[in-house]
Amino acid sequence: MMMMSTPSSTLTPPDVKPMQGVSVEKGFDTNDLVVNIGPQHPSTHGVLRLITTLNGEVVKDMEPVIGYLHRSKEKMAESRSLFQYQPTIDRVEYLSSFYDHLAFVNCVEKIAGLGVPKRVEYIRMITLELNRITSHLLWFGTFLLDLGASTPFFWAFRDREEVFTLFEKLTGARMMYNYYRFGGVNADLPSGWLNEVRKFIDDFPRRLDEYEAVATKNPIVLDRTIGQGILTKETCLQFGVTGPALRAAGYAADLRKTNPYSCYNEVEFEVPVATEADTYARYVVRVQEMRESLKIIRQCIDNIPGGDGGELGLLKAKVDEATKAKKKDPTIEVPAWNSDWDMFGKKINLLTYKPPAGEASVFVESPRGVLGCYMVTDGTPKAARVKWRGASFSNLSCLPALMKGHMYSDLMAIFGSLDVIMPEVDR
Amino acid sequence: MMMMVSEQTQASASLAGKTTTDVIKQSTNSLVVDGLKEITRGLLTVLKQHNTDPITLEYPEVMPELSDRFHGRLSLLSKSDGTDLCIGCQACARVCPCDDLIQIEMHRDADKKPVIDRFTIDLGRCIFCGNCTEVCPVDCIKFLPDFELADYSREALVLDKKDLTLNGEESDQWRKEHGLAVTVA
Ligand code: SF4
Ligand code: SF4
Numbered sequence: 001m002m003m004m005s006t007p008s009s010t011l012t013p014p015d016v017k018p019m020q021g022v023s024v025e026k027g028f029d030t031n032d033l034v035v036n037i038g039p040q041h042p043s044t045h046g047v048l049r050l051i052t053t054l055n056g057e058v059v060k061d062m063e064p065v066i067g068y069l070h071r072s073k074e075k076m077a078e079s080r081s082l083f084q085y086q087p088t089i090d091r092v093e094y095l096s097s098f099y100d101h102l103a104f105v106n107c108v109e110k111i112a113g114l115g116v117p118k119r120v121e122y123i124r125m126i127t128l129e130l131n132r133i134t135s136h137l138l139w140f141g142t143f144l145l146d147l148g149a150s151t152p153f154f155w156a157f158r159d160r161e162e163v164f165t166l167f168e169k170l171t172g173a174r175m176m177y178n179y180y181r182f183g184g185v186n187a188d189l190p191s192g193w194l195n196e197v198r199k200f201i202d203d204f205p206r207r208l209d210e211y212e213a214v215a216t217k218n219p220i221v222l223d224r225t226i227g228q229g230i231l232t233k234e235t236c237l238q239f240g241v242t243g244p245a246l247r248a249a250g251y252a253a254d255l256r257k258t259n260p261y262s263c264y265n266e267v268e269f270e271v272p273v274a275t276e277a278d279t280y281a282r283y284v285v286r287v288q289e290m291r292e293s294l295k296i297i298r299q300c301i302d303n304i305p306g307g308d309g310g311e312l313g314l315l316k317a318k319v320d321e322a323t324k325a326k327k328k329d330p331t332i333e334v335p336a337w338n339s340d341w342d343m344f345g346k347k348i349n350l351l352t353y354k355p356p357a358g359e360a361s362v363f364v365e366s367p368r369g370v371l372g373c374y375m376v377t378d379g380t381p382k383a384a385r386v387k388w389r390g391a392s393f394s395n396l397s398c399l400p401a402l403m404k405g406h407m408y409s410d411l412m413a414i415f416g417s418l419d420v421i422m423p424e425v426d427r
Numbered sequence: 428m429m430m431m432v433s434e435q436t437q438a439s440a441s442l443a444g445k446t447t448t449d450v451i452k453q454s455t456n457s458l459v460v461d462g463l464k465e466i467t468r469g470l471l472t473v474l475k476q477h478n479t480d481p482i483t484l485e486y487p488e489v490m491p492e493l494s495d496r497f498h499g500r501l502s503l504l505s506k507s508d509g510t511d512l513c514i515g516c517q518a519c520a521r522v523c524p525c526d527d528l529i530q531i532e533m534h535r536d537a538d539k540k541p542v543i544d545r546f547t548i549d550l551g552r553c554i555f556c557g558n559c560t561e562v563c564p565v566d567c568i569k570f571l572p573d574f575e576l577a578d579y580s581r582e583a584l585v586l587d588k589k590d591l592t593l594n595g596e597e598s599d600q601w602r603k604e605h606g607l608a609v610t611v612a
Contacts, residue, residue, distance in 0.1 A: 084524045087556030151473055158482055172496035172570065178556045186561065187496070214469035219462030351518050351562050 032060055037411070039068050045142065046422020048396075050411075057408045062400040069426035077386035082108060082182075083350040085383070090176040093390065093424045096135040098127050099366035100388075101180040103373035106261065110360035111377055114183035114348075121263045122304040123185055126197065127170070127177075128262075129293040129300075133204070134160045135367040136286050139419045143283070144215055146416040147224055152215055159207055166196055182348060182355075189309030194301050201294045201301075208290060216287070225280035229402050229414035232277050239401070240394035243369025244289065245418055248274045248281035255365040267299045279417040286419070289367075354381050368392055368419055392424040493572040495604055498555040500573040501548050501586075502593050504566065504602070507609070509595035512567040515541040519559035519568050525552050529559065548591060550576060551584035566607060 032053050039049040047068035053061040073092050077085045089104055090097040102124060109116060141156030164174040169190055171179040179186045215221050231241065233249040246253050254271040256264040272288035274281035361374040369391025376385040395418045402414060484491055493499070506512050515533035523529050532545040559568050578584055593601065602609050 080524060081522070083522055083558065087524050087554060087558060090556075091554075155476075161482070168497060169494040170496070172494065172498040172557060173555065176554070176556065178558070186557075190494070190496070210472050210475075213472040217461075217465045218469055219465060350558075351522060 035408075039065075045416075045420065046425075048420075048422050048425075050399075052403075052408070052411075054408055059403045059406055059408055059411065062403050064396060064399060066396070066422075066425050069423045071423075071427065073427040074386055074388060077383045079382070081353075081381035082355070082383060083353060083381075085386075087176070087178045090178055091423070092388075092427055093366070093368075093371070093392075093421060094175055095138055095421055096131045096367050097175065097177060098124075098131040098179070099364055099371050100373075101177065102128065102262070103362045103364050103371055103388075104375075104386075105180045105182050106362040106364070107360045107373050107375040108182045108355050108377075110362065111358040111375065112182065112355040116183055117305075118263065119305045120184050122300045123189060124180065125262055125264070125267070126297055126300045126304075127167070127179070129296045130163050130166065130197070132293045132367045133290050134163045136290050137163075139286060139367075139416075140211065140215075143413075143416040143419075144221070146412045147221060149215065149218075149221070152211055155207070155211060159204070162200055166193070166200065169193055169196075181350070182353065191309050194304070194308045197297065198301055201297050204294060205291065208287065212287065216284075221283075222280065224410070224413050225283060225417070226276075226278060228279045228410055229406065229417060230276075230278050231282075231398065231402055235398055235401060239398035241369070241398050242394065243365070243367070243391050243419075244282055244285045245395060246369070247272065248285045249277035250275040255363055255370060259363070261362070261364060264296075266303070267296050269293075269296050279414055282417045282419075352381070354379060363389075366391055368421065368424070369395060388427060390424040390427065392420045392422070396420045396425050493574075495572070496570075497572045497574075498557055498570050500550070500571045500576055501553065501559070501591065502569060502571050503546065503588070503591045504569055504593055504598040505595050507595050507599055511543055511592075512565055512598070513541075513543050513546065514565055514567075515543050516564060518562045518564060522558040522562050524554065524556060524558065525549075528552050543588060546588040546591060547585055549585045551581045566602075569601065569605075571601075 032055050035052045035054055037050040037052055039047045041048070049065040049068070051063045051065060052059055071091070073088070076088055080088075086101070086104065089100045093100050108114070137156040137160045141153035141160075144152045167177060168174050170193060171177040171186065231245055231249060233246070233251050235241070236246045236249050236251065242253065250273060252271045252273045255261070256269075257271050269292045272285045272292060274285050355377045357377055357379040359374070359376040361372060363370050363372045365371075370389070371391055372387075372389030374385075374387040374389075375383050378384045399415060399418065402418075403411060406414065504512050513531075515531055517531055520529040520531055528549050530545065530547045531543065533541050533543045536542050555570075557570070560570055563569075576584070599609050
């Protein structure tokens, strides 16, 4: 923190004795103080600078300064083929990058009219919801860390690590997955992976209960969050705030429910909503969302066409082998391979893939809110234009309105409750 | 955005018993007693963790178990007899998101067989995305489960063909572990 303008010295001169009728109030200058918070601040989750005008300890005005992490995500798309561009998407919203990939590949699928096999949709849904859990877990840990609790942070990271191990088995990377492909996914599930996921989701509710035991009704947490940072539905709609912040204001807007994509219309889940619109309501909504995600994953595992990866791969190998042998010796019987089971999607040559000219926009419900991708293609391997709508940008833009009149010490609690991630704001 | 909210959504949304007001209502009995109760509950939960095993590893004595899909150091597999498998098709260089990260120079010998003169990968700029490994038509460029890649200079991170190439046995071993046809001639 650095002071930008200090009021002129107003200390009472030593020879004037306050007792002799000099008002103490006069001794203090009530000029506003402009304080520069960040850009390097441990609680800004990235690089955010807030020019704050303080009156005493009360925030009078605030102006976020963004752009420190700008990496020209959109411009990069214009100089790379779609497949070349795809891995760079991971680096933007790195806490839940499956969502960015989903929006991106869905755009291409829409433009090219590529069908996506159901198995792929289910694999995507499992990874998406696991990703929502990791993202909310990180938020849970850091939010409570901002409030001064360090234990939940380690617990959240411990459990997040388990999901990352699962992701590593599936995609080869812990956070930069680059797993979805146009009309499919990079590789089928490894054998036994679904069982490991099931083990995790069976155990996770117990751990969520533990988290809640230390945090949800802790009087310190309640004191710092209830009634703080009230973000009403009207303000949300004015600023385009989406995601848990909007749902905490009593508006059940969840694209998975209202405009289902993937196979979200086939699973049952609820959209957690609170009406209080304060920091605590946002906390409650997110914790509840993790439980709903578990529900979705469980249904996906139960209903995924083709079941576990190993068996399916073996069967496919057998079918392929028999089909090959049949060409030489027509008496060989090919094992049954239901053709509706086109599980792996059409193999496309990524080296030369050119979607037809067209445009598409896709909106998905990321852990932070509505994430949009708009793409224009012109028949070349490159996209003519890619535009992203990140939830964090809009969610951050309401911060000045939200902070007015609050104490400075509540800033990080309220800012943390918005779950803004700076790389997504700056792109 | 079209955000039509169905009645059912609204109804399911009100998640009884999970709202702030409820929590406050529950707490109004006696803030102090409830507060102490909650803090004790939290502390007991924390205490329970003392019996659990640590999940951290004593690296480097204990190495993490990595999956066989792990994106680690890049390498070039060879044929089973140890000769070059790469055919110099440049596919890997073309899908790499970073310009000139993979540099390949090749010529064809008298029998029109490709000969790779130079093959460098600048690991300092590699983002381990896996695009190159996915498009290689002969399954030559692949990841190794090796993540200890730190070095003292950027130049040391530019691996040339000799650093990258695995010999025949290692390549066979790799193919065996990843379920590919083992002998490649
Ligand atoms: S892993 Fe990605 S960045 Fe690294 S060399 Fe391969 S394509 Fe390029
Ligand atoms: S894609 Fe494979 S065969 Fe082609 S140049 Fe790269 S490593 Fe060699």
